[in-house]
Amino acid sequence: MTMETKMETRKDEVTDFEPRIVALVCNWCTYTGADLAGTSRLQYPANVRIVRLMCTGAVDMMYVLKALLEGADGVIVGGCHPGDCHYQSGNYKARRRIAMLKKVLGQVGCDEDRVWLRWISASEGKVFADTVTEMVAELKEKGPNPLKRMWMG
Numbered sequence: 001m002t003m004e005t006k007m008e009t010r011k012d013e014v015t016d017f018e019p020r021i022v023a024l025v026c027n028w029c030t031y032t033g034a035d036l037a038g039t040s041r042l043q044y045p046a047n048v049r050i051v052r053l054m055c056t057g058a059v060d061m062m063y064v065l066k067a068l069l070e071g072a073d074g075v076i077v078g079g080c081h082p083g084d085c086h087y088q089s090g091n092y093k094a095r096r097r098i099a100m101l102k103k104v105l106g107q108v109g110c111d112e113d114r115v116w117l118r119w120i121s122a123s124e125g126k127v128f129a130d131t132v133t134e135m136v137a138e139l140k141e142k143g144p145n146p147l148k149r150m151w152m153g
């Protein structure tokens with residue numbers, strides 16, 4: 001493959017770029033909110049893959065990093081609002097971990113805004129749909145995740 005062909009391929013990638021999003025969501029709030037968005041027939045982009053965990057406190061930062069290294073352009077961690085975590089303090093732990101992860105991401109040249117922490121309750125289907133829509137629009141502006149390219153070549 002010549003250099004010109006490589007550059008054309010990258011240009012095409014950016015033009016046709018459809019971001020991939022991994023959403024790590026807690027069972028009790030955000031997952032139910034996402035389900036409500038579906039049953040309410042709210043429209044949102046199909047760019048998101050949802051992974052259900054019992055609580056955001058169970059979201060190891062390696063899950064987020066692995067998603068970014070292996071193909072995701074953005075990650076949403078979604079859980080119960082502060083004070084509503086079914087395991088008392090899981091969402092507070094997630095908030096601290098995400099803050100630390102964002103510092104690391106900045107140091108390795110990845111835009112920390114590719115990782116969003118959002119509190120979305122079971123009744124907030126529209127908030128879930130809007131969050132996904134908003135992240136897709138922002139990631140289209142940013143382009144593909146550079147960590148993915150470094151890792152996968």
Ligand code: FES
Nearest residue numbers: 026055079080086
């Ligand atoms: S149970 Fe939802 S964040 Fe802990």
